[in-house]
Amino acid sequence: MTNVTLSKLTKEFEGKPDPSVDHIDLEIESGKLTALLGPSGCGKTTTMRMIAGLLRPTSGDIKFDGKSIVSIAPERRGAVMVFQNYLLFPYMTIRENVSFGLKMRGVSKTETRQRVGEMLDLVQLPGLEDRMPKQLSGGQQQRVALARALIVQPKVLLLDEPLSNLDAHLRDEMRELIRRLQGELKITTIFVTHDQEEAAVLSDKIALILRGRLQHFGPPEEYFERPASVEIARFFGGVNFIPGAYDGSVIATSIGKFSAPRSSIASGAGVLTIRPEAVEIGGEGANSVPGRVVSHVYAGRYARFLIDVGGIRIEAVSDPKRVSQIADGDSISLRFDPNEIWVLAQPTEGDGVSLGASEGGNGSVASVSGDE
């Protein structure tokens, strides 16, 4: 049970104009699963390597239970990292791999033997002690890597993209295993991922990092229901952004006025956003607008429509059965449920964020997605 505190953590690399990690402040609670989420190159892995002690911060501090650990060597920190490509020592058996940390700590042979057995049971790989790593599948290697880290009872477990090298079916299995082990052992766990869905499913809290800066830190549902900025909303799969003027309860846009009680700003220049699943196709009455279907995609479990409303493209996801009732070019009515609308601050110039929807930049429905 260890809580991890990052304060003004910064890492600059020579020859790079901007810091890779830029003054990150983060309070990671003891015994929780926390995701560091961001696109590749955002500094999330650099942050993790600094926590592990494999990189020295340029400035700032890292504390375990209030004690600074930046000057402590990685092997004495109690933070164990599991790398993305597992890194099982290829010339060692599974037993030797799993017991590596115990050997480094001078644990007796009999105790080691027993603990290796227990640990392999825990990751559901009993009896594989004498195999070599290359004889194991990717998923098995991943579990051995996890066992090798857990056997030393780390204060903090660091997982680098734990699911990215696995195929879909193994991914679910591994996800369950990590959740279960973490629940049983209550080890403070930090993992790095670029996949917002993976972060949402696996973690108690998500720290979103973009361009080396912490954007937001909170439970997964906040990111989907109440994102703090257009950029965050976009990263979490948001696609509908309509700029307008907000007076605290109603937002006036170029396509009409919408009542919107939920917002991240009190009033002023705002952006209406609504998730494609919440757009009601055929809905009439208050908060509805007329539109014309531009194109659609049938995806089996759902159908995705791209609708032109007064020059603004709106994406809507609906019951797949609607596909047979609605043809491209049809005029339809759309309703935005006031409780589903979320009003954000308009991004300022220089943020590098544009409102793709208002520029009609999203030509095809299929290409619109939040992940990188």
Next chain:
Amino acid sequence: MTMSAQLAAEDDADLVGRSGGRRAVRVSTLRWVVIIGLLAFLIAPIIPLILWSFSFRWTFPNLLPTEYSMRAWEAVASPTNDVLLATWNSTVIAVVVTALSILIGVPAGRALGLYKFPGKRLVELLIVAPIIVPTLAVALGMHTLFIRYGLSNSLIGVIVVHLIPALPYMILVMAGVFANYDSAFESQARSLGANGFKTQRFVTIPAIMPGLVVGSLFTFLISWSEYVLTLLVGGGQVITLPLLLFNFARSGDNAIAGALAVVFIVPGILVLVFTSKHLSSGQAAMGGTGAL
């Protein structure tokens, strides 16, 4: 060479499993051709040497010696001769040269194989230079320096001069090893609780061992067979086996030259037998002998 490719190439069972039996058959045919070739070109020439060493009279056109004797071997084993001293010198020099090559060559190879730095191409070129430029030319130039610093006519001087041809091989082999080496394994070991020394001991050295063995083999044998540089810098004071062998060969005593040649060959064969498991087993998993 990737890790898996290397493992596949070195493990017949894997080959059969991966791409059917045909490639395995071709590999084993190739293996026999290589073995027979090696026997013909490497082992066969030794046979006359052995015969010479036991001969008393062996004249044209006889295929085998007409009279045998142990004279040559008695002479070689006699303590009044320089053979024991020369063997001792040769061994000490070759071992020390190899040890120094490891100390210098492993870090140098690591830097060349793992890191990018300005002027890397130039450094690579300079390292190969002693192999390209005739060593004798370099050594003649260095000789004056050696005399000035009192290194000529001494064992230390000979060791230093042997490093000129030996070290580039060690560095090149290690650079090849480290080019295929993933230093993240070291980070992983640190993270699991190994300090710097234990990381080297349990992770780095086992991973580079095959390359280390190959490189050591090269440097040992280069030093062991060096003649010109030993003669030049040792000034005839430091007597090694090649010097002795050359003397007997020149004086026309084929029997003793043959016996000496056999002695001369033995360490090479011993080292090869002793290290062959490193050369061919799957130990190279984390690195490899890439550039070779």
